[in-house]
Amino acid sequence: MSRTPILSIAGGGTGGHVMPALALADAARAKWPELQVNFIGAERGLEAKLLPERGENVLLLSMHGVKGAGLFQRLRVLLWELPKAVLTIRRAWKTERPDLLVGVGGYASISGVAAALISRIPVVLYEQNAMPGLVNRTLAKFSRCMMLGFSDATEHMHSHVHSIVTGNVVREHIMATRWQPHSPPRLLVLGGSQGALFLNNNVPEACQHLIREGREFVVTHIVGSDKETLKKVTEMYAEADIKADILPFCDDMAAFYASGDLMIARSGAMTVCEAACSGMPTLFVPLPSAADDHQRHNANVLANVGGALVLDQRAMTTDLLARQLDTHLFDTYLLNRMSKAALDAAPFDASENQLKVLGEYLPGPLLYLPKKRQNKGVQA
Structure with missing residues (x-):
């Protein structure tokens, strides 16, 4: 009897890495029912809570990040935590050796890629952002291929790196959502899985300006997990x-997008792609401190085609923010035009593109099973 093919996905930390990993895993399992997908993440990341809740098989590592860390912590990670994590992974692979490892970014990805290289397991990297992150830029030369979520990322890759623009995989129920106007219009506020201090503090005040001008509208605001912020x-x-x-937090993002007329949000890669696929007109406020200013690069992808507007947080006042909300939220013609532009730029073929890449490195004879084994009601 043939061995079950295994795909290992390594990385995480924030929703920007975890959600694309889950979307890719779901797409792979839908195409190849016999495929087993395992995850490698960090105990301190979002994956430590989200993946077990979904019933996923995840190996959680005790690791710390090095961004902004002092010399002692960097040495601790490099000389102790990283080797220990690699050893932990290779022990786990003695019983479940993967056929392919996909690194999605984040510091847990480094351990997974290192273990795979030592074990001579093919490595494919997945970069979600328009500006590739440090981890993927560093590991790119060791991978068979890098899948890019945005074509703009090719400008920042070394010429010797084999890369393919696949787009970012957006969950099916979100791709099935389409923008439509509502009466009264609804403003959506989304700061990502961690919330956004700027949006939480300034959007309510900007909305107060609109109310004083006699504007009628409603709001759905995702603030993040902090209870004091929620109360405030x-x-x-x-x-x-x-x-x-x-x-x-919102468990049903499809319903969230379907309910709105205009969204104001941070510009993580998945937020940009979900806005595009649902045709959601958006005011993006990139996080100024994001590594390599990657959120601005992400937002510009949609803004450059007319599907969004990029606001500079450092130059933004409550009055200016209120003015932008007033200009967009109540102009159905403008919103409709932005929605169509966003849809035209949406990565609807990302799942197909990424699975084509993975299929080159997964064991074909095990994945492409006879049809009689896949049809319901047909006995083996």
Whole structure:
């Protein structure tokens, strides 16, 4: 009997790495029912909570990041935590050796890629951002191929790196969502899995300006997991008598996008791609401190085709923010034009493109099974 093919996906830390990994895993399992997908992540990352809740098989490593860390922690990670993590992974692979490892970024990806190279397992990297991250830029020369979420990323890759622009995989239920106008219009506020201090503090105040001008609208605001922030933002909307749904997190993003007329958000790679696939007109406020300014590069991809507008947080005041909201939220013609432009740029073929890449390195005879084994109701 043939061995079950195994795909290992390494990386995480934030939703920007974890969500693309899950979307890729779901797409691979849908195409190849016999495929087993395992994950490698960090105990300190979002994956430590999210993946077990989904029933995923995940190996969690005890590791720290080195960005902004002092010399002692960097040496500790390099000389102790990294070798220990690689050894832990290779021990786990004694019983479940993967046929392919995909690194999605984040410091857990480094351990997975290192273990795979030592074990002579093919490595494919997946870069979600328009500006490739340090981990993927460093590991690129050791991989068979790098899948790019945005074509703009090719400008920042070394010529000797084999890369393919695949687009970022967006979950099916979000891709099936389409923008439509509502009465009254609804403003969506999304700061990502960690929330966004700037949006949490300034959007409610900007909305108060609109209320004073007699504008009628409603709000759905995702603030992040901090309870004090949730209480503060809720009170700000209530004091202004603004009808608003304040959420720490949203489990149904398709419904979130379907309910809105205009979104204001950070510009992580997946937020940009989900906005494009759902045709959501968006005001992006890139995080100024994001590594290599990658959020600005992401936002520009959609802004350059007319599907979004990029706002500079450092130059943004509450008055200016209110003015932008007023200009966009109540202009159905403008919103409709932005929605169509976003859809035209959407990566609807990303799943097909990425699976084509993976199929080159996964064991074909094990994945392409006879049809009689895949059809329901047909006995073996």
